Amino acid sequence: MLEKRKDQNNMKQFYNFIIKEFYHIFRDRKTLIILLGMPMAQIIIFGFALTNEVKNAQITIVNQSNSPNSIKLVQKIESSKYFEVYNQSTKTDDIERMFKKGTIKLALVIPSDFDNTIIAQNKAQLQIIADATDPNLATTVTNYLSIIINDFQNDINQNKTIPYKIVVETRMLYNPQLKGAYNFVPGVMAMVLLLVCTMMTSLTVVKEKELGNMEILLASPVNPLIIIFAKAVPYLLLSIVNIITILLLSYYVLGVPINGSLTLLFAVSILFILVSLSLGLLISTLTDTQQSAMFISLIVMFLPTVMFSGFIFPIENMPIPMQIISNIIPAKWYYIIVKSVMIKGGGITLIWKEVLVLTFMMTFLFSVAIKKFKIRLS
Amino acid sequence: MSPLIYILQKEFKQIFRNPAILKVIFIMPVIQLILLPLAADYEIKNINIAILDRDHSATSSKLVNKITSSNYFKLVSYGANYDQAMEKIENDKADLILELPRNFEADLYKHKETKILLAVNAINGVKANIGAVYLNTIIQSYNNEFRNTIITPSRFNEIPLIEISTANWYNAKMNYKIFMVPGILVLLITMIALNLSSINIVREKELGTIEQINVTPIKKYHFLLGKLIPFWIIGMIVITIGLFIAWLVYGIIPLGAYVTIYVFAAVYLLVILGIGLLISTYAENQQQSMLVSFFLLMIFILMGGLYTSIDSMPQWAQWITKLNPVAYFIEVMRRVVLKGSGLADIQKPLYIMLLYAFIINYWAVLSYKKRS
Numbered sequence: 001m002l003e004k005r006k007d008q009n010n011m012k013q014f015y016n017f018i019i020k021e022f023y024h025i026f027r028d029r030k031t032l033i034i035l036l037g038m039p040m041a042q043i044i045i046f047g048f049a050l051t052n053e054v055k056n057a058q059i060t061i062v063n064q065s066n067s068p069n070s071i072k073l074v075q076k077i078e079s080s081k082y083f084e085v086y087n088q089s090t091k092t093d094d095i096e097r098m099f100k101k102g103t104i105k106l107a108l109v110i111p112s113d114f115d116n117t118i119i120a121q122n123k124a125q126l127q128i129i130a131d132a133t134d135p136n137l138a139t140t141v142t143n144y145l146s147i148i149i150n151d152f153q154n155d156i157n158q159n160k161t162i163p164y165k166i167v168v169e170t171r172m173l174y175n176p177q178l179k180g181a182y183n184f185v186p187g188v189m190a191m192v193l194l195l196v197c198t199m200m201t202s203l204t205v206v207k208e209k210e211l212g213n214m215e216i217l218l219a220s221p222v223n224p225l226i227i228i229f230a231k232a233v234p235y236l237l238l239s240i241v242n243i244i245t246i247l248l249l250s251y252y253v254l255g256v257p258i259n260g261s262l263t264l265l266f267a268v269s270i271l272f273i274l275v276s277l278s279l280g281l282l283i284s285t286l287t288d289t290q291q292s293a294m295f296i297s298l299i300v301m302f303l304p305t306v307m308f309s310g311f312i313f314p315i316e317n318m319p320i321p322m323q324i325i326s327n328i329i330p331a332k333w334y335y336i337i338v339k340s341v342m343i344k345g346g347g348i349t350l351i352w353k354e355v356l357v358l359t360f361m362m363t364f365l366f367s368v369a370i371k372k373f374k375i376r377l378s
Numbered sequence: 379m380s381p382l383i384y385i386l387q388k389e390f391k392q393i394f395r396n397p398a399i400l401k402v403i404f405i406m407p408v409i410q411l412i413l414l415p416l417a418a419d420y421e422i423k424n425i426n427i428a429i430l431d432r433d434h435s436a437t438s439s440k441l442v443n444k445i446t447s448s449n450y451f452k453l454v455s456y457g458a459n460y461d462q463a464m465e466k467i468e469n470d471k472a473d474l475i476l477e478l479p480r481n482f483e484a485d486l487y488k489h490k491e492t493k494i495l496l497a498v499n500a501i502n503g504v505k506a507n508i509g510a511v512y513l514n515t516i517i518q519s520y521n522n523e524f525r526n527t528i529i530t531p532s533r534f535n536e537i538p539l540i541e542i543s544t545a546n547w548y549n550a551k552m553n554y555k556i557f558m559v560p561g562i563l564v565l566l567i568t569m570i571a572l573n574l575s576s577i578n579i580v581r582e583k584e585l586g587t588i589e590q591i592n593v594t595p596i597k598k599y600h601f602l603l604g605k606l607i608p609f610w611i612i613g614m615i616v617i618t619i620g621l622f623i624a625w626l627v628y629g630i631i632p633l634g635a636y637v638t639i640y641v642f643a644a645v646y647l648l649v650i651l652g653i654g655l656l657i658s659t660y661a662e663n664q665q666q667s668m669l670v671s672f673f674l675l676m677i678f679i680l681m682g683g684l685y686t687s688i689d690s691m692p693q694w695a696q697w698i699t700k701l702n703p704v705a706y707f708i709e710v711m712r713r714v715v716l717k718g719s720g721l722a723d724i725q726k727p728l729y730i731m732l733l734y735a736f737i738i739n740y741w742a743v744l745s746y747k748k749r750s
Contacts, residue, residue: 028662028663028665028666030662030666031663031665031666031669034666034669034670034673035669038669038672038673041673042673042676042677045677045681045695045698046680046681048692048695049681049691049692049695049698050680050681050685050686050691051686051690051691053690054687054689054690055689055690056689056690057689057690058689099547099548099717100713100717100719100723101723102709102713105689123541124541125541125542125543126541126542126543127542127543127544127545128542128543128544128545129544129545129546129547130544130545130546130547131547131548132546132547132548132549133548133549133557133712133713133716133717134557134687134712135546135549135553135554135557136554136687137687137689138546138549139508140508142544143507143508143511146511146542147511149542163490163525163528163529164486164490164491164521164524164525164528164529165490165491165492165521166486166491166492166493166494166517166520166521166524167491167492167493167494168493168494168495168496168513168514168517169493169494169495169496170496170497170498170510171495171496171497171498172498172500172506173467173497173498173499173500174499174500174501175500175501175506182500182501183501183502191676192676195672195676196669196672199668199669199672200665200669203664203665203668204665207664207665210584210585211584211585287398289396290577290581290664290665290668291396291399291573291577291581291664292396292398292399292402294573294577294664294668295399295402295403295573296402298569298573298668298672298675299402299406299569299570299573300402300406302569302675302679303410303414303562303565303566303569303679304410304414306679306680306685307414307417307418308417312685312686313417313418314502314505316424316426317424318416318417319416321416322413322416322417325413325417326417336470339501340468343501344468344501346468350468350469
């Protein structure tokens with residue numbers, strides 16, 4: 001009987017504390033607006049702006065041949081959406097200057113004997129010069145240009161049938177239009193949720209410490225764990241609101257499909273939020289000022305999350321030690337899950353391993369945080 | 379000048395009193411600068427391929443051999459079971475499926491044309507595209523070899539063949555480190571500077587100590603300068619450490635002069651610190667200023683041109699990057715380190731940054747009110 005009443009009492013306290021935290025949050029309108037508006041702005045901006053596809057790369061064409069075939073090639077390049085011809089000349093001297101000023105990414109040199117050799121010997125040479133200060137971009141644009149040149153080669157070749165030909169039929173799975181958003185939306189989702197949840201939870205707990213309120217709360221008869229949980233619950237609910245807006249925006253505005261089960265996606269997202277909240281709680285037990293909490297949750301975590309989650313740099317390209325390090329980044333697992341469920345339309349059988357890893361991370365972070373917190377108390 | 383000196387004394391004391399943050403400021407960039415570039419390899423190698431060979435002929439196995447012996451592809455599954463290959467794609471174990479149909483060899487001899495099917499996991503569009511292009515190149519070259527064994531090649535090519543030679547200037551070996559390391563250094567400095575400054579004044583507001591300063595006769599710009607100078611010095615030290623690490627670990631020595639980098643960095647830090655101070659004067663509490671600086675940092679960093687190219691962004695996004703100081707510094711770093719540009723070459727971005735720094739800091743002074 002007494003036990004039961006104690007339980008009820010605890011529940012009531014817990015409930016009251018949650019209400020208190022909500023008052024705190026709703027009273028600070030500015031923060032609330034930023035908290036809910038920021039993920040929306042980010043998903044829209046990044047969903048449209050981040051793409052690995054290169055469009056309208058500036059190219060200069062040095063056409064020393066100026067013959068019918070070379071002009072045809074130039075026209076073909078001009079009409080492609082990948083390139084914009086910055087200027088044409090007959091001299092190679094300017095290339096270096098333009099590269100240094102950063103106006104062009106690529107130069108194509110068509111030698112003076114281009115037409116002669118292609119008609120007389122069925123053979124010709126072209127030179128592509130790329131600005132490889134950005135190797136990613138250089139490789140991509142060089143490949144695009146090569147494809148166009150190959151196309152051109154097939155064009156001038158149309159009436160001849162080539163014997164013994166192997167024809168390759170290519171089909172793009174999951175993302176036939178090769179949209180960048182399919183890759184970046186899951187990545188941005190993982191980043192925004194992780195960083196916002198971790199940052200906010202750690203800050204709100206540390207703030208009480210910094211302002212000296214923690215001592216007062218701990219001196220009260222309330223179980224300290226209730227205070228901590230009550231701080232996390234509102235952020236869990238706010239993050240769920242964020243997930244809903246992010247999913248709505250990516251579906252309706254960015255056109256990213258949700259091919260798998262929405263319930264599954266939702267459940268896993270909540271799991272991921274719980275991981276972030278636990279991480280935030282852990283950070284709050286390790287720090288004493290909001291500034292230190294921010295330094296850890298933002299400066300220390302930001303770049304590793306960007307680089308190791310796999311949405312910008314494919315993890316299988318990394319050296320083995322880096323691949324191992326990437327496993328401790330929660331965003332990596334969530335990114336894989338979102339990709340599998342949203343875009344590939346996979347079910348739990350496809351992602352159970354990742355879900356297991358996230359569950360383990362949550363349990364681990366949470367129990368360490370509680371343990372640290374208890375040590376502080378005693 | 380004297381009040382400024384006292385404020386500086388106070389600020390430095392405050393910074394040194396918190397060793398935890400000092401550690402983060404100076405050790406974290408070193409660790410991240412050493413580790414992160416190793417992860418930043420975008421070169422497409424190790425494309426995982428699943429091959430479905432339904433033909434099992436001499437020709438098909440020769441083609442398979444040719445593909446696997448190239449450096450780009452790793453064979454993860456070989457067999458005749460489509461579901462098995464599809465499963466590899468679903469699990470991200472394979473990027474491509476190449477299907478050689480049953481009559482592959484027979485068609486090639488009989489109809490002089492044969493078809494093969496290529497399915498690409500296109501979630502990461504660029505990787506998919508490049509993988510398909512590499513595979514096509516290999517198949518084409520196999521095709522040519524095959525043709526030449528059947529028909530004796532004539533003196534000239536049967537069909538027009540355009541040979542493409544490529545040259546990669548400024549970075550012939552396509553070294554990703556030399557591109558990533560200076561870029562990551564820029565990001566680290568930006569994060570540190572923005573966070574330090576954006577939280578500072580608002581912290582005094584929250585703790586109430588700002589009232590004590592407001593009642594002193596200190597001028598507004600003295601107070602802000604007192605905040606700015608220590609962080610500026612820290613920023614310059616972090617840059618120096620970063621450039622040292624770049625040389626020590628990765629052997630990166632700029633083709634241009636170090637002075638050029640320092641001159642630009644000096645102005646750049648004023649911009650970032652100014653933005654931080656501006657956030658700080660507007661924010662009511664530390665949470666707000668942190669959220670806003672996180673929001674800006676994410677935009678600055680992801681749209682800074684290091685991870686994805688600015689040229690490929692839509693026009694409106696390119697306009698946003700015109701206001702992104704990170705984009706300017708990364709571009710300048712790249713030019714100085716790889717192309718050896720001097721002060722004259724980077725005049726334009728330098729002037730833009732100067733103007734930017736002036737506007738932002740002037741705005742910060744204006745918006746800081748001594749009366750609350």
